[in-house]
Amino acid sequence: MKKNTNKDIVNAIIDRIPGNIKPVVYLMDSLDINKDSAYRRIKGSIPFTFSELAKLSVDLSFSLDNIIKNDGKAACTNAEVKFDLSSSEDLIVERLDVYYHLKKAYLKDIQEYNSIVLLNRYHIFFILKYDSLFKFYYYSWIYQMSDLPIHFSFSELKIPERVTVIRKKLISIVFEYSNSDFILDPDFFLNLIRDIQYYYKRGLISTDELASFKDELYDLIAHLEPIFRTGRNAAGSNTYSYLSSISIDTNIVQMSYKDTITTMIWYNPIYPAFEYEAHENIIYRKWLESLKKFSVLITKSNYGLTANFIKKQQALLDNLENYCDKYESDGPHIEF
Numbered sequence: 001m002k003k004n005t006n007k008d009i010v011n012a013i014i015d016r017i018p019g020n021i022k023p024v025v026y027l028m029d030s031l032d033i034n035k036d037s038a039y040r041r042i043k044g045s046i047p048f049t050f051s052e053l054a055k056l057s058v059d060l061s062f063s064l065d066n067i068i069k070n071d072g073k074a075a076c077t078n079a080e081v082k083f084d085l086s087s088s089e090d091l092i093v094e095r096l097d098v099y100y101h102l103k104k105a106y107l108k109d110i111q112e113y114n115s116i117v118l119l120n121r122y123h124i125f126f127i128l129k130y131d132s133l134f135k136f137y138y139y140s141w142i143y144q145m146s147d148l149p150i151h152f153s154f155s156e157l158k159i160p161e162r163v164t165v166i167r168k169k170l171i172s173i174v175f176e177y178s179n180s181d182f183i184l185d186p187d188f189f190l191n192l193i194r195d196i197q198y199y200y201k202r203g204l205i206s207t208d209e210l211a212s213f214k215d216e217l218y219d220l221i222a223h224l225e226p227i228f229r230t231g232r233n234a235a236g237s238n239t240y241s242y243l244s245s246i247s248i249d250t251n252i253v254q255m256s257y258k259d260t261i262t263t264m265i266w267y268n269p270i271y272p273a274f275e276y277e278a279h280e281n282i283i284y285r286k287w288l289e290s291l292k293k294f295s296v297l298i299t300k301s302n303y304g305l306t307a308n309f310i311k312k313q314q315a316l317l318d319n320l321e322n323y324c325d326k327y328e329s330d331g332p333h334i335e336f
Helices: 003-016 023-031 035-043 050-059 071-084 088-106 131-145 161-173 188-201 207-230 278-294 303-318
Strands: 113-119 180-184 239-244 251-257 260-266 273-275 295-297
Touching: 003 035, 023 035, 023 050, 050 088, 050 260, 088 131, 088 161, 088 251, 113 278, 131 188, 131 207, 180 278, 188 207, 188 303, 207 239, 207 303, 239 278, 251 278, 260 278, 273 278, 278 295
Parallel strands: 113 180, 180 239
Antiparallel strands: 113 251, 239 295, 251 260, 260 273
16 A cells, blocks of 8 residues: 555544544454554554444545545455465454444434345355354355365364454344345345255265254244234344345345445355445446335235245245256246
């Protein structure tokens, strides 16, 4: 990161810190770092990480596309490259930490918060509370991204403590006061089942472990059913669900808080790309809303369609041990 670029970023952040609070103290409290680390960031001897910039942009109500321009964009890119060169464990911890801080900051005023969620497959906020499914979420990422032995099994994986810590932090806020619209691909469970079956057929997941996945997925479906039916989640917030009649390409979560919008594009289940630029987010919002034209609202309505959707997910779980060939051709699609 160029010295003058880092200085511009530091100055922009300090300008937005309330005048009655010392910048070092603010950064210590906001970023949960010690005094020396805060002082070194202000002096420019070490740069802010991507996660820290994301959190500060929400806490201090500024847009990253305004603070990071020209050379500043290169600075942010350089910060991300540092993580791209790190281990697979570092990558998942960093991205989930950004997600946690953004979600927490956006929930400061629940009346001003809402989100729209597009899902073509399972998402981390569905499986956070389930030990086996979360471990599989981490295992599939590590297995793909790390140089592990080809026969490295699910049972051999030990989840690092810092991954457990960020998981607990996310559990504490992920469903908290989340007024959301969900647009679901009718096959979004099938993609997870295919992933599990791949490792099971290769002998990397045992029969007992598969049974544990099955139990947790049945529980997840039982958890989703009243949300589909009533439109209220466990925190009592409004949650409207739609089933799409067209295929959804990827998972997208867009969070809005007052005039600030952040879009997370989950090209894979683990590592999202973050979009902060205002113009791009407006386009994403318009596109996400437009998908409702091709979807059917199942919240507080269309009980027959909801029951059919849930029944098909349960049928997939009933046959989790076997590859579901019949879904390859005609899938559990919605008939209109």
